[in-house]
Amino acid sequence: MANPVLPSSGALSPLGLDAVRLAPGFWGDRVALNREVTIAHAHEWMEREGWIGNFRGELPRRGREFSDSEIYKLLEAMAWAGHPDFAELALTVVKAQEGDGYLNTRWSGSRYTDFEWGHELYCYGHLIQAGVARLRTHGQDAFTEAVRKAADHVCRRFMDGTETCGHPELEMAMVELYRATGVERYLELARRLLERRGLPALGPIHLGAAYFQDDLPVRQATTLRGHAVRALYLACGAVDVAVETGDDQLMEAVRSQWERAVARRTHLTGGMGSRHADEGFGEDFELPPDRAYAETCAGIASIMLSHRLLLATGEVVYADLAERTLFNVLATGVALDGRSFFYSNPLQVRVPAEPSDGINLGHSGGLRSPWFAVSCCPSNIARTFASLGSYLAAADPSGLRIHHHTPAVIEGAGLRVAVETGYPWSGGVGVRMLADGRGRLSLRVPAWAEGATVGYGPAQAADLARREAPFPAGARDEVAARTRIVRDATPGYTAVEGEWRAGDVVTLDLPMAPRWTFPDRRVDALRGTAAVERGPLVYCAESVADEPPLAGLSARLTPPVEHAGPSGVVELEVEAVLGEEESAGWPYSSRPAQPATTGTSLRLVPYHRWGNAGPATMRVWLPTTG
Amino acid sequence: MANPVLPSSGALSPLGLDAVRLAPGFWGDRVALNREVTIAHAHEWMEREGWIGNFRGELPRRGREFSDSEIYKLLEAMAWAGHPDFAELALTVVKAQEGDGYLNTRWSGSRYTDFEWGHELYCYGHLIQAGVARLRTHGQDAFTEAVRKAADHVCRRFMDGTETCGHPELEMAMVELYRATGVERYLELARRLLERRGLPALGPIHLGAAYFQDDLPVRQATTLRGHAVRALYLACGAVDVAVETGDDQLMEAVRSQWERAVARRTHLTGGMGSRHADEGFGEDFELPPDRAYAETCAGIASIMLSHRLLLATGEVVYADLAERTLFNVLATGVALDGRSFFYSNPLQVRVPAEPSDGINLGHSGGLRSPWFAVSCCPSNIARTFASLGSYLAAADPSGLRIHHHTPAVIEGAGLRVAVETGYPWSGGVGVRMLADGRGRLSLRVPAWAEGATVGYGPAQAADLARREAPFPAGARDEVAARTRIVRDATPGYTAVEGEWRAGDVVTLDLPMAPRWTFPDRRVDALRGTAAVERGPLVYCAESVADEPPLAGLSARLTPPVEHAGPSGVVELEVEAVLGEEESAGWPYSSRPAQPATTGTSLRLVPYHRWGNAGPATMRVWLPTTG
Structure with missing residues (x-):
């Protein structure tokens, strides 16, 4: 093999x-x-x-x-x-x-x-x-x-x-x-x-x-x-x-x-x-x-x-x-x-x-x-x-297990399926049976995906999963109405058993809201910072011509806002403040750095896409206010 | 030469x-x-x-x-x-x-x-x-x-x-x-x-x-x-x-x-x-x-x-x-x-x-x-x-200039002096004329020494300067009473002109209170920390058998307290709190590190003396509370 x-x-x-x-x-x-x-x-x-x-x-x-x-x-x-x-x-x-x-x-x-x-x-x-x-x-x-x-x-x-x-x-x-x-x-x-x-x-x-x-x-x-x-x-x-x-x-x-x-x-x-x-x-x-x-x-x-x-x-x-x-x-x-x-x-x-x-x-x-x-x-x-x-996938004693969700046709453990998804940009994953079959289908629900659901039922439900954008509000209900069963899928492998007919679809709905992530206090180099993740992606601020100057920015821990970027990429925006000018001399003083006051915003891109527009500054971990 | x-x-x-x-x-x-x-x-x-x-x-x-x-x-x-x-x-x-x-x-x-x-x-x-x-x-x-x-x-x-x-x-x-x-x-x-x-x-x-x-x-x-x-x-x-x-x-x-x-x-x-x-x-x-x-x-x-x-x-x-x-x-x-x-x-x-x-x-x-x-x-x-x-010293066109204060006999620019001091442990420096002479004597007042004074007058004033301990309360008045002139000495070189007679003494009194020092906000690796300095010395926490465990400590920004250490060394003590146990798993989470609560204290030693008692952990920059 x-x-x-x-x-x-x-x-x-x-x-x-x-x-x-x-x-x-x-x-x-x-x-x-x-x-x-x-x-x-x-x-x-x-x-x-x-x-x-x-x-x-x-x-x-x-x-x-x-x-x-x-x-x-x-x-x-x-x-x-x-x-x-x-x-x-x-x-x-x-x-x-x-x-x-x-x-x-x-x-x-x-x-x-x-x-x-x-x-x-x-x-x-x-x-x-x-x-x-x-x-x-x-x-x-x-x-x-x-x-x-x-x-x-x-x-x-x-x-x-x-x-x-x-x-x-x-x-x-x-x-x-x-x-x-x-x-x-x-x-x-x-x-x-x-x-x-x-x-x-x-x-x-x-x-x-x-x-x-x-x-x-x-x-x-x-x-x-x-x-x-x-x-x-x-x-x-x-x-x-x-x-x-x-x-x-x-x-x-x-x-x-x-x-x-x-x-x-x-x-x-x-x-x-x-x-x-x-x-x-x-x-x-x-x-x-x-x-x-x-x-x-x-x-x-x-x-x-x-x-x-x-x-x-x-x-x-x-x-x-x-x-x-x-x-x-x-x-x-x-x-x-x-x-x-x-x-x-x-x-x-x-x-x-x-x-x-x-x-x-x-x-x-x-x-x-x-x-x-x-x-x-x-x-x-x-x-x-x-x-x-x-x-991406493997066979276990009971059936087919899919670890990583990406468009593909997968054959194994007696099943033949097509995976259709805009993941990691959207959280919907549709797995369509391409042939009749029997066996368990297990789909991985990542550790960050608290609140995920799995649905299984007729083919049309998969249309939702193909959407590039995140699920709109109420989409989960829509999925529920058009499928036979929808249930919570806790992180781990969520398994659906069945006698499958070609066209049957299993739909996984992973919540893709951006989230703030904080370091363990023992990580000295990250004290006072936080990062933004969305789905499996780590995000970063990238500044091509030092605009904005990343050295002086602190982020507010308000919910990041999603923006459509190029090629279906989801970009994010967070609130930030610009620090005041620091001294040009000896960089240690008896006065702690003062809180910044000038509000601004900061665009974040998926970390894996940074550095494709020429030399730039970049940071994943953003200093936070307060 | x-x-x-x-x-x-x-x-x-x-x-x-x-x-x-x-x-x-x-x-x-x-x-x-x-x-x-x-x-x-x-x-x-x-x-x-x-x-x-x-x-x-x-x-x-x-x-x-x-x-x-x-x-x-x-x-x-x-x-x-x-x-x-x-x-x-x-x-x-x-x-x-x-x-x-x-x-x-x-x-x-x-x-x-x-x-x-x-x-x-x-x-x-x-x-x-x-x-x-x-x-x-x-x-x-x-x-x-x-x-x-x-x-x-x-x-x-x-x-x-x-x-x-x-x-x-x-x-x-x-x-x-x-x-x-x-x-x-x-x-x-x-x-x-x-x-x-x-x-x-x-x-x-x-x-x-x-x-x-x-x-x-x-x-x-x-x-x-x-x-x-x-x-x-x-x-x-x-x-x-x-x-x-x-x-x-x-x-x-x-x-x-x-x-x-x-x-x-x-x-x-x-x-x-x-x-x-x-x-x-x-x-x-x-x-x-x-x-x-x-x-x-x-x-x-x-x-x-x-x-x-x-x-x-x-x-x-x-x-x-x-x-x-x-x-x-x-x-x-x-x-x-x-x-x-x-x-x-x-x-x-x-x-x-x-x-x-x-x-x-x-x-x-x-x-x-x-x-x-x-x-x-x-x-x-x-x-x-x-x-x-x-x-340590040099001649300038007007006389003798002393950069670094340490016991020595120095001859230059027509002057011959004995420097007597317990510096850097104490802040008193006495410069005694060993011969009659004429010319300016310039003594360096370090940048951190705001509030220093210089006095000049008869020999007995130098006795104060020889003390190993910091000047006791009221010592400055005592110096003033026993010298002809005492005046503020701002950071830089403080100069005293004179027709000197053997035995004349110039006394410099440098304030030695320990001080907290904070980094410029642009120093990412030091965010959320402060260090303690006293006089020209940087201090550090040293932990020989991981007691206290430095990884979990945060310092309170209260004034450090002085202690007499071995060989006349001044050690310091600061208030601190012990952080709670962190997770043993993935070190990034959606929950910021929680404030610590258990109060303790932390001994600081001069940085130059660390590591003389065998393998140890050490840190100069201490995470601070709040």
């Missing part, structure tokens, strides 16, 4: 990419853009930067020590997307492989001499994930044979001993290759790599052993820590090993790490990582909006982890966090034109970025860049969108 | 180290500790780490590419302190010099191949500063000849062309060598290095050209930016060049950069630098207490810059910032035993550091370390304390 994660057991069974066909809508549009624009864009840049040339032996070798992995992630994206350029690029990779299976353009002459920073096993991990994608979308070919040969080489070299890689990734890849081939040594290697980490397995580095999760064995750690992408990839591998080996203790360890990290180390957007210096989580409640790192890759890795935990447990909390991260990190990470990307995703930008359409040597978060010196994010975005369908 | 900075013109003339003899007291004790303990400590570690062995050709070479500079800073410290180990260590350095004057243990085989990161000219800068120290304390010898030879080599190689060093430092060293020798090419090279920077002179790096101030010519920049130590060293060189060449435009440029950086990019402690990733300033008003980098070296560099601007202009603002930085960064940077050091100086520590008495591979700020992989701070501290006397 065409799906990047296929556990042999668990509460939920994933559906193949063929079984979830996205239609035009929030996610369908982005998946199409990815296939039509982003994949080719990444391909061009990798060629231009010489990272593909490295496989052809062009000298001098170009790119960082891990640049091979970008080609592999692109191949994975091409495989899931059925992209025509796959075969040629894959052949270039295959030709670079050495006789014993070794494959790395950076370390060929000095194999395995730098486990802390060399990224060799990390690169194999991405190679193997590309191989699994090819196996599951196409079947065996020269590329998948090369991948198997590389995997066997790695098994021979690393099955025994104490070594591992500074960057986790191989663990989950090896488990997936085991799932795709049934060859148990791949699982066994993953298990061993996991167990030897933290004994410790790596040498000292200036960022400390927690940077690459080598401070503690994975099953002893109580939270996610260190480099965020490394931590999350390792946790993915741990879930995969736990599922395949029935290791409940390991599964519990990862679940409690997730729980603690989500409660104390996660930004409102779902973004993870608060430190630039080590691309790391930082400490509990260290959640600065301006220096939030919230790397796009860490958001993707978080979605990967939540997805695995959701499949294993069926618990809605994992789908809730995945949705938050999909809408507010993944969708933010790429521009509306599919050709430029955020590496870090701060929640506040004080100074507009310098305009540039060239390569970004750093990771600054104020302007989407077409490419980066370390360009892990574009190819990670590409492979995630290319396999996005696999995240 | 024995003094690290001897401009040929300016509002003030510095005094030699012989002219400012420190007596036991806040600074005198620390200078003695530096001479007796810290210099030898640094010497031992440099030997142990192999950085001195590099000069003896021991292989493999050890330490970072700039480790030579540590030996030079230690030599400078030894020269100013008249330390007996100078000669042997200097000889080791001299022997490593190549025939044409080149001297660098890292780049000998590949000279001048990496201007961005190589630090070769930076290392020469420190070598030359050590040479100037030796010239001014001892006169010519083999070491100073080697230094001249190196300087001449550098002049030959770099007088023409467009190259400069990624790390400024050589500029001010060359100006000082010019001042010490009169050889104009040294000044000319400094001028050229300064002018070619920002054209740009260096290649692209991932941290951006502003990191090493190569984004703009120094005279076009409007603020200090990028790597804080680099920025401040460059500004020191610019002031030195401006003074020696009469370049008023350049001087004005640096003054306005200083002014803007102090108003927007400086922590309450005087610490500079808000970012770990590039050890950099960050943006205006980006002043996070927890991630404040505030490198000890940047504090020292800021003192160096303020000192230069003070000498050039005579304006008290530079002395005010220098005092703040001396007490709250320099004094903080070294432990009370003189053997361990802070690299970064955050204003908040949430999680106690792991105890360790080994080398610190990173720069984390929770625990003073005996040594670092990048150990720039200990040797910088050593050379600064060894020359501290030069910062």
Whole structure:
């Protein structure tokens, strides 16, 4: 089945990419853009930067020590997307492989001499994930044979001993290759790599052993820590090993790490990582909006982890966090034109970025860049969108479960349905049966959706759900009158059982009123602020020409007002006051800042859409009056 | 004259180290500790780490590419302190010099191949500063000849062309060598290095050209930016060049950069630098207490810059910032035993550091370390304390000016005085004439000291000033009754003219009541907090075993109460309330944090003394109630 994660057991069974066909809508549009624009864009840049040339032996070798992995992630994206350029690029990779299976353009002459920073096993991990994608979308070919040969080489070299890689990734890849081939040594290697980490397995580095999760064995750690992408990839591998080996203790360890990290180390957007210096989580409640790192890759890795935990447990909390991260990190990470990307995703930008359409040597978060010196994010975005369908729904023992509401045709658990919705702009979701069938249909009601209702009945009720605008006043009654049953749907999965006939419609009505959200008092960096959310979307104030000047504004906590923005986007307006001019001298004084008095208003846009109109200032968390 | 900075013109003339003899007291004790303990400590570690062995050709070479500079800073410290180990260590350095004057243990085989990161000219800068120290304390010898030879080599190689060093430092060293020798090419090279920077002179790096101030010519920049130590060293060189060449435009440029950086990019402690990733300033008003980098070296560099601007202009603002930085960064940077050091100086520590008495591979700020992989701070501290006397007083055209009040005997401008004071614990300062003389005596009244008075009259009045405790109630009247004249002394320099007789005493009475200080509203990271200062000292709450738990406390803005701490230290107590338990789940909710109710109190200690009792949590900025 065409799906990047296929556990042999668990509460939920994933559906193949063929079984979830996205239609035009929030996610369908982005998946199409990815296939039509982003994949080719990444391909061009990798060629231009010489990272593909490295496989052809062009000298001098170009790119960082891990640049091979970008080609592999692109191949994975091409495989899931059925992209025509796959075969040629894959052949270039295959030709670079050495006789014993070794494959790395950076370390060929000095194999395995730098486990802390060399990224060799990390690169194999991405190679193997590309191989699994090819196996599951196409079947065996020269590329998948090369991948198997590389995997066997790695098994021979690393099955025994104490070594591992500074960057986790191989663990989950090896488990997936085991799932795709049934060859148990791949699982066994993953298990061993996991167990030897933290004994410790790596040498000292200036960022400390927690940077690459080598401070503690994975099953002893109580939270996610260190480099965020490394931590999350390792946790993915741990879930995969736990599922395949029935290791409940390991599964519990990862679940409690997730729980603690989500409660104390996660930004409102779902973004993870608060430190630039080590691309790391930082400490509990260290959640600065301006220096939030919230790397796009860490958001993707978080979605990967939540997805695995959701499949294993069926618990809605994992789908809730995945949705938050999909809408507010993944969708933010790429521009509306599919050709430029955020590496870090701060929640506040004080100074507009310098305009540039060239390569970004750093990771600054104020302007989407077409490419980066370390360009892990574009190819990670590409492979995630290319396999996005696999995240949206699953089968449970009783029927079909839909996690994420977006226009699509979904087939699974004996049901075939069309989802029709303007979500996240409107809260109505219609699920129309496309064929007669029998079984439970479960729809996720997000944690914020107190007051949701579910109705089920004849087809015409679905017309309401297609409306782009929020439900008008009284619409709920209208739904009720035209459907057989309407009942409250509390957050979680709301299930409707039935003998279905083609045309039957289940309607979910999610309340979409904008809401003010406040931080825990322990988040020092957010004291005295609040943010606005609407549905699954975090909103932000964006100021393109410093008009209004965001530095001087405080918001009043009155209900935000909705406005129709471009392309059906819902924008919001809040009341605000402008602070008086502060001193131009020493910024600390014996006099507290005085209350501001000049009333004004402030337009808020969905966070994922900010930064599409050129350099701007931005803030998610607004200082509040009083 | 024995003094690290001897401009040929300016509002003030510095005094030699012989002219400012420190007596036991806040600074005198620390200078003695530096001479007796810290210099030898640094010497031992440099030997142990192999950085001195590099000069003896021991292989493999050890330490970072700039480790030579540590030996030079230690030599400078030894020269100013008249330390007996100078000669042997200097000889080791001299022997490593190549025939044409080149001297660098890292780049000998590949000279001048990496201007961005190589630090070769930076290392020469420190070598030359050590040479100037030796010239001014001892006169010519083999070491100073080697230094001249190196300087001449550098002049030959770099007088023409467009190259400069990624790390400024050589500029001010060359100006000082010019001042010490009169050889104009040294000044000319400094001028050229300064002018070619920002054209740009260096290649692209991932941290951006502003990191090493190569984004703009120094005279076009409007603020200090990028790597804080680099920025401040460059500004020191610019002031030195401006003074020696009469370049008023350049001087004005640096003054306005200083002014803007102090108003927007400086922590309450005087610490500079808000970012770990590039050890950099960050943006205006980006002043996070927890991630404040505030490198000890940047504090020292800021003192160096303020000192230069003070000498050039005579304006008290530079002395005010220098005092703040001396007490709250320099004094903080070294432990009370003189053997361990802070690299970064955050204003908040949430999680106690792991105890360790080994080398610190990173720069984390929770625990003073005996040594670092990048150990720039200990040797910088050593050379600064060894020359501290030069910062305390100066001669102006009318007489003697005392910037910093600490027990000492000072001779200058025809006056010879003893300063007697318990400052900063008490606010009384007595300046006793040790000889008959004539001239103006100017004493600095810090900006915070509204309500200060100055009195002058017979000797017995000085007895009051020697008291360690704050002046008791009515003391001011007592001073008035026993002196000829008492008058208000507004912040700035308060001047007393006179025909002095030995035994005459001038008494300054600075009000030392603790005061609450509030941040500018634009400092997002400090919203809703206040700090306590007393005299020149910033205070902090320190919690050794998380008792009280600082995360849950809010302070009431009632007047802090003074307590006698150990060694005459004044500690403070403020009223506080404990917040209720927050949720253990998602840290953002629709309910604002509720007001806390449980009253308690909170002990505050001077910030420079925190972290001497083992790992602890700490915060300068306290959340306030209401």
